[in-house]
Amino acid sequence: MYKNESALVLFSGGQDSTTCLYWAIKNFSSVRTLCFTYGQRHSKEVEVAQAIAENAGVPFQLLDASIISRLSINSLTSDIIMDQEKPVDSYPNTFVPGRNLLFLTFAAVVARSHGIRHIVTGVSEADYSGYPDCRDTFILSANASINLAMDEHFQIHTPLMWRNKADVWQLADELGVFDIVRTQTLTCYNGVVADGCGHCPSCKLRKQGLDNYLKKRK
Ligand code: ZN
Numbered sequence: 001m002y003k004n005e006s007a008l009v010l011f012s013g014g015q016d017s018t019t020c021l022y023w024a025i026k027n028f029s030s031v032r033t034l035c036f037t038y039g040q041r042h043s044k045e046v047e048v049a050q051a052i053a054e055n056a057g058v059p060f061q062l063l064d065a066s067i068i069s070r071l072s073i074n075s076l077t078s079d080i081i082m083d084q085e086k087p088v089d090s091y092p093n094t095f096v097p098g099r100n101l102l103f104l105t106f107a108a109v110v111a112r113s114h115g116i117r118h119i120v121t122g123v124s125e126a127d128y129s130g131y132p133d134c135r136d137t138f139i140l141s142a143n144a145s146i147n148l149a150m151d152e153h154f155q156i157h158t159p160l161m162w163r164n165k166a167d168v169w170q171l172a173d174e175l176g177v178f179d180i181v182r183t184q185t186l187t188c189y190n191g192v193v194a195d196g197c198g199h200c201p202s203c204k205l206r207k208q209g210l211d212n213y214l215k216k217r218k
Contacts, residue, residue, distance in 0.1 A: 001027040007118035007157070008111040009033050010103060011060075013049030014187040015206060016122035016160055019168055021056060022175045023159045024120045032059040034110055036103055038096075039069030048186040048193060055184070063106060072097055100133035101142055108146045108154055117154050124160040126167070136161050165209020166216065173217070182210075 007024045011017045011033035024031045033053045037046060046062065053060035100123065107119050123134040132138060136158070143156040160168055172181040188196030188203050196203035 002118060003029050005118060006030040006032070006114070006116045007120050008107055008114065008116045009058075010107055010119070010121040011035050011049055011053065013045055013052050013185060014122075015165075015172075015181055015185045016124065016168060016187075017049075018052055018181050018185045019172045019175070019177070020120050020122040020159055021052070021058070022177045022180075023171065024118075024157075025056060025058070026175060028118060032061065032114065032116070034061050034063060034107055036063050036065040036106070038065040038067075038099075044191050044193075045186055048184070052180075052184055055180070061110065063110065065102065065106060068096060068099060068102060095131055098133070100131075100138070104139075104142050104156065105146060105149075108150060108152070111154065112150060112152060117152065118157060119154055120157045120159070122160050123158055124163060124168075126160075126162050126164040165205055166212035169210055169213035170216075173213075 005028055007028040007030075009017065009021050009024050009031060011021055012035060021031065021033060033049070035046060035049045035053075037043075050060050050062075100121070104119065104121065107121075111117065111119055121139075123131075123139065125135050139156055139158055139161070143154060146152070146156075147154055159171070163171060169178065169181075172178045183194050186193045186196075187206050189200040190197040190203075192203075196206065198204075198207070
């Protein structure tokens with residue numbers, strides 16, 4: 001689709017960003033990954049992400065964005081059990097305010113330094129779980145703002161925007177990486193690779209999508 005052009009993939013080693021990585025490999029002539037660390041409880045996420053990138057034969061860059069974990073408290077970046085506390089707002093306790101705007105801005109700066117104008121991120125509005133910065137309207141707005149801020153022509157791609165979890169499994173299958181995504185990625189909040197711990201919200205969502213897709217696939 002964009003042959004002779006390069007893309008930077010925001011990459012965490014999870015199901016969504018790994019599917020995006022292989023989507024980018026198919027659609028661009030060269031691809032690099034950018035992985036953020038920001039006080040995730042499981043440094044295993046970084047190891048998993050690096051291994052997937054190596055396996056895919058693409059450069060892996062790690063960027064320390066831990067300032068974000070020093071600005072607010074949430075269950076992705078701290079060990080405090082947020083479920084037992086009164087939520088300060090209506091968003092899920094895994095919501096990190098401003099995260100995707102910061103990450104896209106950092107990604108654009110990194111992409112620019114490599115002469116790359118395509119940025120790929122795995123956000124989705126289909127299984128909308130209340131994250132305002134996963135919405136299509138936000139991505140369009142961020143894209144416009146980043147271009148104005150840097151006087152550039154970045155294009156932010158969101159191949160999963162309108163796909164639910166079953167559709168994401170289907171895309172991985174179409175890209176020929178169903179088994180890679182199923183066995184090598186880490187989406188579990190408890191740090192268990194592949195099918196995960198089975199009982200955290202992320203595992204439940206992943207399994208539900210997988211079951212729905214496998215039913216359809218038969
Ligand atoms: Zn889990």
